[in-house]
Amino acid sequence: MIRINENYTKLKASYLFADIAKRVNAYVAANPSKPIIRLGIGDVTEPLPQVCxxxxxxxxxxxxxxxxxxxxxxxxxxxxxxxxxxxxxxxxxxxxxxxxxxxxxxxxxxxxxxxxxxxxxxxxxxxxxxxxxxxxxxxxxxxxxxxxxxxxxxxxxxxxxxxxxxxxxxxxxxxxxxxxxxxxxxxxxxxxxxxxxxxxxxxxxxxxxxxxxxxxxxxxxxxxxxxxxxxxxxxxxxxxxxxxxxxxxxxxxxxxxxxxxxxxxxxxxxxxxxxxxxxxxxxxxxxxxxxxxxxxxxxxxxxxxxEAGKQQTGALINHYLANAKLIRDAMTKLGFSCVGGDNAPYIWVNTGRDSWQFFDTLLNQAQVVCTPGAGFGKCGEGHVRISAFNSRENVETALARIAAALK
Amino acid sequence: MIRINENYTKLKASYLFADIAKRVNAYVAANPSKPIIRLGIGDVTEPLPQVCxxxxxxxxxxxxxxxxxxxxxxxxxxxxxxxxxxxxxxxxxxxxxxxxxxxxxxxxxxxxxxxxxxxxxxxxxxxxxxxxxxxxxxxxxxxxxxxxxxxxxxxxxxxxxxxxxxxxxxxxxxxxxxxxxxxxxxxxxxxxxxxxxxxxxxxxxxxxxxxxxxxxxxxxxxxxxxxxxxxxxxxxxxxxxxxxxxxxxxxxxxxxxxxxxxxxxxxxxxxxxxxxxxxxxxxxxxxxxxxxxxxxxxxxxxxxxxEAGKQQTGALINHYLANAKLIRDAMTKLGFSCVGGDNAPYIWVNTGRDSWQFFDTLLNQAQVVCTPGAGFGKCGEGHVRISAFNSRENVETALARIAAALK
Missing domain, CATH: 3.40.640.10 (Type I PLP-dependent aspartate aminotransferase-like (Major domain))
Known part of the structure; x- marks a missing residue:
């Protein structure tokens, strides 16, 4: 009789980004007219460089x-x-x-x-x-x-x-x-x-x-x-x-x-x-x-x-880092202490509250997807990760919506 | 102190195709004027289909x-x-x-x-x-x-x-x-x-x-x-x-x-x-x-x-299968019993002798690379695998050389 690797049964039932996708899909299904901006999963959005x-x-x-x-x-x-x-x-x-x-x-x-x-x-x-x-x-x-x-x-x-x-x-x-x-x-x-x-x-x-x-x-x-x-x-x-x-x-x-x-x-x-x-x-x-x-x-x-490749990837990274600065500045202005965003495309926001609750607030009130810190471990509780991977326009719109939602 | 996965020490020291590469490289270094034809590793040689x-x-x-x-x-x-x-x-x-x-x-x-x-x-x-x-x-x-x-x-x-x-x-x-x-x-x-x-x-x-x-x-x-x-x-x-x-x-x-x-x-x-x-x-x-x-x-x-993809991949496979038929027919004509080559790109030749010795004979006397059966396990001894992945011209030249060498 063939047996499974029972270590798999120790794994928590689902994967962080799958959980997020479920909540986002449910929101989108219920609110088809409200466009979502995704600053959750750390996935790039801008075109592949010309040299590539x-x-x-x-x-x-x-x-x-x-x-x-x-x-x-x-x-x-x-x-x-x-x-x-x-x-x-x-x-x-x-x-x-x-x-x-x-x-x-x-x-x-x-x-x-x-x-x-x-x-x-x-x-x-x-x-x-x-x-x-x-x-x-x-x-x-x-x-x-x-x-x-x-x-x-x-x-x-x-x-x-x-x-x-x-x-x-x-x-x-x-x-x-x-x-x-x-x-x-x-x-x-x-x-x-x-x-x-x-x-x-x-x-x-x-x-x-x-x-x-x-x-x-x-x-x-x-x-x-x-x-x-x-x-x-x-x-x-x-x-x-x-x-x-x-x-x-x-x-x-x-x-x-x-x-x-x-x-x-x-x-x-x-x-x-x-x-x-x-x-x-x-x-x-x-x-x-x-x-x-x-x-x-x-x-x-x-x-x-x-040389052309270095220029093009440099421009791509500068774009995301400029987004990151906007995000960090905006979240800091809203009273949150933050790290990251200066030498990284992620901003780690100390929300001072339950991270899935904060995630739900941004999703439901600002139509912005972030990543709840608790998904990354116990010490992530109380934080969310916001990703700078998006267009400038989307980042600016997201930050305006967040500011309005959290006012 | 960090420890290795000691199961790796049970593995035989080298990999079949690395052994073959060593012998072929040594032959090529010693005989730079004699072009080798590779019918060893099962790697395709013809262009990627146009649709792809x-x-x-x-x-x-x-x-x-x-x-x-x-x-x-x-x-x-x-x-x-x-x-x-x-x-x-x-x-x-x-x-x-x-x-x-x-x-x-x-x-x-x-x-x-x-x-x-x-x-x-x-x-x-x-x-x-x-x-x-x-x-x-x-x-x-x-x-x-x-x-x-x-x-x-x-x-x-x-x-x-x-x-x-x-x-x-x-x-x-x-x-x-x-x-x-x-x-x-x-x-x-x-x-x-x-x-x-x-x-x-x-x-x-x-x-x-x-x-x-x-x-x-x-x-x-x-x-x-x-x-x-x-x-x-x-x-x-x-x-x-x-x-x-x-x-x-x-x-x-x-x-x-x-x-x-x-x-x-x-x-x-x-x-x-x-x-x-x-x-x-x-x-x-x-x-x-x-x-x-x-x-x-x-x-x-x-x-x-x-539809175009099916046609193009069909033509590619027909090309290799026609090579396979040439190889099987030629080896059979030389007195070896063979399987494969009719519904597969490989011909398994029962050489009736040590498989690395037969490999060396083909390499040294016909400048053709095959794969010694012993590399695939104990029951592979006495056999070699010949691959049909090559141009028609190379296969025909290889078979002529093998026939001359084994006469």
């Missing part, structure tokens, strides 16, 4: 000629893309990352979800709260937690991000093995300083732990003092992997491309205490269960590293 | 306009593609598969590798020998096997495919829970009759087991008596999932699109014996760890279901 579309067209034409047709590519990604990333995202910032330490994938969600497979079943997890749900859920599915008791899974060290610590958690007092960090943060939009990240690198070294650093939003950093990569921190090459994505940098949420950096110097241990390079394990995982990213998509991603 | 390229271009243009831009799509795939599959691949063959039982993915390798996650750690596996290595390796990584002893992992019931059974295994005499089947087969090219598949469905029902049916090569079936889908067998909707891919149907190995069919009627059990629909578990896995296939790629896949 030009590259997609050209690659499509290549597939039409036998001489330039592309079948299976390297599972790890084409050298043209890995080299461009190593040069522009790392060497240019003084980080020593080799091309073959970069694994191209079809999304950071996949990478964040799959990476835990190469570690043992009993690693001790440290995960922020609030947090992108994928870090937690994929470890629950793999059986690394106990039951969900009162909104938290047993066996996880939660790193609380609160107004008291400026939403940047300090290292824990207990030893942990696998640490998820995300800066600029989703959902809070908070960023970490070099000193704060250095403390995490030192903690990982002291505990022989590994940091999984999600920097999907690094392109939004405008403060020159804030590191874009964990590898700007001395010693991070020994203890950290880094997740990056083209989704928010270049509007690729529907086009799909991302990458994971695995330095050859990061190790984990077997039961006898022997060190094993993580790079070899991940390479085996990646080449056994994945067959590379679509060739035209890889060409589109590489195009953002040209 | 037209769809890629049109979708790229859509991404350039705010009104038609696409961000995150449904993780399960767009309705336009799921509906086309349900209609043309299933309803048209009398199989009752609903659109929402179809999960679009970026490749069958991913689906075949990931599906095991939703089952318990101790399911009893039945896996063919010879076999596509991903079925075995992903279960080794997940800890469902013991050590590799003499070329076989402990804890797997191997389904031997030999000249004696025409390379189609009968159901085993012991109970198993999770059964991998692939027809038309990779690597043998053998096909299964309705009666043979019906025996497997009956076995699965009797044992409360699940069949994972890989039909990535169904488009190559020309014999009207051979089923294209497991769902042509009565009762299969209760016990089988089906893997399909656009890779070999429409030349998508570099473009990347596939799908997995999970009928809502297939169940697995918890430890208390309660039945759980697999559809809900897979939906949770898929939506938690995957973010959908690139929008232009989904549009390209949908294009093959138009």
């Amino acid at each position: 579309r030009d590259a997609l067209h050209a690659a499509t034409d290549e597939l039409g000629q036998r001489a330039t047709f592309k079948g299976y590519g390297p599972e790890q990604g084409y050298a043209f893309l890995r080299d461009a990333i190593a040069q522009h995202d790392y060497a240019a910032r003084g980080c020593k990352i080799e091309s073959d330490e970069i694994f191209i994938s079809d999304g950071s969600k996949c990478d964040c979800g799959n990476i835990q497979e190469i570690f043992s079943h009993d690693v001790r997890l440290a995960i922020p709260d609030p947090v992108y749900p994928v870090y937690v859920d994929t470890n629950v599915m793999a059986g690394r937690t106990g039951a969900n008791v009162d909104g938290r899974y047993q066996g996880i060290t939660y790193l609380e991000c609160t107004p008291a610590n400026g939403y940047v958690p300090a290292v824990p007092s207990v030893a942990t093995d696998l640490i998820y960090l995300c800066f600029p943060n989703n959902p809070t939009g908070a960023v970490a300083t070099k000193a704060q990240l250095a403390a995490w690198v030192a903690y990982a070294k002291a505990n022989k732990a590994i940091i999984l650093f999600d920097s999907a939003y690094e392109a939004y950093i405008r403060d020159p003092q804030i590191p874009h990569s964990i590898y700007e921190i001395e010693g991070a090459r020994d203890v950290a992997l880094e997740f990056r994505s083209f989704s928010k940098t270049a509007g690729f949420t529907g086009t799909r491309c991302a990458y994971l950096v695995v330095p050859k110097t990061v190790v984990a241990y077997d039961v006898a205490g022997n060190a094993h390079p993580i790079h070899a394990l991940w390479n085996r995982r990646h080449s056994t269960k994945f067959n590379g990213v679509s060739y035209p998509v890889q060409k589109a991603a590489a195009a953002i590293y040209t | 390229r037209d769809a890629l271009h049109a979708a790229t243009d859509e991404l350039g306009q705010r009104a038609t831009f696409k961000g995150y799509g449904p993780e399960q795939g767009y309705a336009f593609l799921r509906d086309a599959i349900a209609q043309h691949d299933y309803a048209a063959r009398g199989c009752k598969i609903e659109s929402d039982e179809i999960f679009i993915s970026d490749g069958s390798k991913c689906d075949c590798g990931n599906i095991q996650e939703i089952f318990s750690h101790d399911v009893r596996l039945a896996i063919p020998d010879p076999v596509y290595p991903v079925y075995v390796d992903t279960n080794v990584m997940a800890g469902r096997t013991g050590a590799n002893v003499d070329g076989r992992y402990q804890g797997i019931t191997y389904l031997e495919c030999t000249p004696a059974n025409g390379y189609v295994p009968a159901v085993p005499s012991v109970a198993t829970d999770l059964i991998y089947l692939c027809f038309p087969n990779n690597p043998t090219g053998a096909v299964a009759t309705k009666a043979q598949l019906a025996a497997w469905v009956a076995y699965a029902k009797a044992n409360k087991a699940i069949i994972l049916f890989d039909s990535a090569y169904e488009a190559y079936i020309r014999d009207p008596q051979i089923p294209h889908s497991i769902y042509e067998i009565e009762g299969a909707r209760d016990v089988a999932l089906e893997f399909r891919s656009f890779s070999k149907t429409a030349g998508f190995t570099g473009t990347r699109c596939a799908y997995l069919v999970v009928p809502k009627t297939v169940v697995a059990y918890d430890v208390a014996g309660n039945a759980h629909p697999i559809h809900a578990l897979w939906n949770r896995r898929h939506s938690t760890k995957f973010n959908g296939v690139s929008y232009p790629v989904q549009k390209a896949a949908a294009a093959i279901y138009t």
Whole structure:
């Protein structure tokens, strides 16, 4: 008799954005004449940059000629893309990352979800709260937690991000093995300083732990003092992997491309205490269960590293950051304390009340969709996330409606 | 101290196609003037159909306009593609598969590798020998096997495919829970009759087991008596999932699109014996760890279901099948007994000698790359797989060289 993976039964019944969709759909069905503005799910809205579309067209034409047709590519990604990333995202910032330490994938969600497979079943997890749900859920599915008791899974060290610590958690007092960090943060939009990240690198070294650093939003950093990569921190090459994505940098949420950096110097241990390079394990995982990213998509991603590409993606990000500033200023003016929005496309609003209730208020009274903080964890209660991904006009209309609704 | 998943240390050190690449590269380096013809790895060579390229271009243009831009799509795939599959691949063959039982993915390798996650750690596996290595390796990584002893992992019931059974295994005499089947087969090219598949469905029902049916090569079936889908067998909707891919149907190995069919009627059990629909578990896995296939790629896949698309993919497959017939006829004429090539793009040649030695002979004396059967499992020894994926000219040249070398 075939049996299920019973860890799935520990998962909470539904997914945050599905819950939101249900409430929004119910509202729309009941109020068909009132147009909704979505500042909830962090999905880009503006056109794919011209350089990326030009590259997609050209690659499509290549597939039409036998001489330039592309079948299976390297599972790890084409050298043209890995080299461009190593040069522009790392060497240019003084980080020593080799091309073959970069694994191209079809999304950071996949990478964040799959990476835990190469570690043992009993690693001790440290995960922020609030947090992108994928870090937690994929470890629950793999059986690394106990039951969900009162909104938290047993066996996880939660790193609380609160107004008291400026939403940047300090290292824990207990030893942990696998640490998820995300800066600029989703959902809070908070960023970490070099000193704060250095403390995490030192903690990982002291505990022989590994940091999984999600920097999907690094392109939004405008403060020159804030590191874009964990590898700007001395010693991070020994203890950290880094997740990056083209989704928010270049509007690729529907086009799909991302990458994971695995330095050859990061190790984990077997039961006898022997060190094993993580790079070899991940390479085996990646080449056994994945067959590379679509060739035209890889060409589109590489195009953002040209001069025209940098200009076009820069303009795209400036657009969203200008939206973010409008949102943060408006919410601050309404009396809420906020973080994010300056070096991130998200504004984390301390609402001072139940977050689903605040969500319902914005939906019902302003026809604006935000994301209730409670959906991201216990410490998200009392907050909502507002996303800057929209047109200027929609953001301005949404803010006017919110101001009227909350007056 | 962070520990590795020690199951990875059970894996054999290298991957079949990496071994082949090493030998080929060494030969090419030593003999730069002798051009190689590759009939080894099953990768398509002919241009992507015009309808698919037209769809890629049109979708790229859509991404350039705010009104038609696409961000995150449904993780399960767009309705336009799921509906086309349900209609043309299933309803048209009398199989009752609903659109929402179809999960679009970026490749069958991913689906075949990931599906095991939703089952318990101790399911009893039945896996063919010879076999596509991903079925075995992903279960080794997940800890469902013991050590590799003499070329076989402990804890797997191997389904031997030999000249004696025409390379189609009968159901085993012991109970198993999770059964991998692939027809038309990779690597043998053998096909299964309705009666043979019906025996497997009956076995699965009797044992409360699940069949994972890989039909990535169904488009190559020309014999009207051979089923294209497991769902042509009565009762299969209760016990089988089906893997399909656009890779070999429409030349998508570099473009990347596939799908997995999970009928809502297939169940697995918890430890208390309660039945759980697999559809809900897979939906949770898929939506938690995957973010959908690139929008232009989904549009390209949908294009093959138009009249022009059917004509173009039909012509592509006819081209490869005509190559296959040439290969099978030539190898038969040389005195080898062969299967495959009539309803599949692979020809499985019984060489009567060590398969790596035969590989080396073809490489060194004919400059032709095939795949040694031993790389697919113990029962592959004594055989090689020759692939029909190439131009007519290359196939004809390769066959002339092989005939001269083996005379």
